[in-house]
Amino acid sequence: MRCSKCLLCLAALLTLLGLKVYIEWVAETRQSRAYPGPRGTPPGPTPASPEPTLPANLSARLGQTSPLPSASWNQQQWHLGTLPSSDCQAWGAAAAARIPDLASYPEALRRFLGAAACRSFPQWRPRGGGGQVANCSARVPYLLLAVKSEPGRFAQRQAVRETWGGPTPGVRLLFLLGSPEGEAGPDLGSLVTWESRRYGDLLLWDFIDVPFNQTLKDLLLLAWLGRHCPGVSFILRAQDDAFVHTPALLSHLRALPASWARSLYLGEIFTQAKPLRKPGGPFYVPTSFFAGDYPAYASGGGYVIAGRLAPWLLQAAARVAPFPFDDIYTGLCFRALGLVPRAHKGFLTSWPADRAKDPCTIRDQLLVRPLSPQDSIWLWKQLQDPLLHC
Ligand SMILES: *[C@@H]1O[C@H](CO)[C@@H](O)[C@H](O)[C@H]1NC(C)=O
Ligand SMILES: *[C@@H]1O[C@H](CO)[C@@H](O)[C@H](O)[C@H]1NC(C)=O
Ligand SMILES: *[C@@H]1O[C@H](CO)[C@@H](O)[C@H](O)[C@H]1NC(C)=O
Secondary structure, eight states: OHHHHHHHHHHHHHHHHHHHHHHHHHHHHHHHHHOOSOTTOOSSSOOOOOOOOOOSOOTTTTTOOSSOOOOHHHHHHHHOSSOOSSOHHHHHHHHHHTOTTGGGSOHHHHHHHHHTTOOOOOBOOOTTSOOOOOOSSSOOOSEEEEEEOOTTOHHHHHHHHHTTTSOOTTEEEEEEEOOTTOSSSOOOHHHHHHHHHHHOOEEEBSSOOOGGGHHHHHHHHHHHHHHHOTTOSEEEEEETTOEEOHHHHHHHHHHSOHHHHTTOEEEEEESSOOOBOSTTSTTBOOTTTOOSOOOOEEEEEEEEEEGGGHHHHHHHHTTSOOOSOHHHHHHHHHHHTTOOOEEOTTEESSOOGGGTTOHHHHTTOSEEOOOOHHHHHHHHHHHHOTTOOO
């Protein structure tokens, strides 16, 4: 009798103990799931980012192991020491002459190949002066918003100024553009001159602003920063149809472990991308031009890099054979430096248009695109509204 009571007691006790352990375990896993650290953080201790390095021979870094394909870019990269600093046209013409089916290439790609090594262009300055972009000697920005635009996209630029690119402590906004005088297009010189004098935030260079010339904006900005604005902590490279949740991005960057921040390359990362081989589209790449897969890269719609990498990226770019797409070229340069991109779920660079007007979803993101200027302004207002309930 007594003993069976004893057993009952023991069983109850054990059940209670088991329950307690279970409850604590569940509570703990809940808590750890709710940990509000920077998203994209892998579990466990933070791995330190490697420091950038640039070996004398980039072949291994760029995955060039024999047998080497005969494609033009691959051959070029294999033999490339440093891109020529003069007579870039001759270099391009010689490279193009080695492509057997060049005549079948799209016109834009042929033009790119001819001028691909030409990377030094003077700034475009308004006639009559003015429009000078101030250097950073008064204030070094923590975050530089470097927005790629085109001369004719006035409304997009104005929307950025009135929303996420507006005055914020520690943040500076600059637009990157080619020549407003176009080639066959209308001469936007006087309109852009007015805008440049009014806002002082346009960096213009004297090259034709076409899609395959966008890498020039990246490289010329890095050179400009080295001369006029060294010491920037982070650079956001974005398109002018992006919408950036600037306060969220700032707090994310401030919360990053220092070892990540030093070599940051953060955005929506594509790791399995392959060249598109169907002629006709804007991203068509002929097999005789490039063989293999793309490197892991951050989508060009918007991504963040550490400012201290600017001189490193310039050095790498002098040794990586030109590629027509700016974001893939950046991926190649990071790969050459031995650095890896970091993915963050809050970068959505192909945002479905029907979700553009949802402040509750966008509140939790860092960057979405594409958005029209009107939608950007509407959204920004919603996000500022203290009564916004989600
Ligand atoms: C780079 O190294 C490879 C061997 O991995 C070698 O075949 C190639 O010639 C080297 N390239 C240069 C430019 O030295
Ligand atoms: C920065 O701009 C100021 C004002 O225009 C000028 O006095 C100064 O010399 C410039 N500094 C550098 C490093 O270019
Ligand atoms: C890029 O701009 C340069 C200078 O204006 C021009 O020579 C070149 O053809 C342009 N590239 C393309 C792909 O049009």
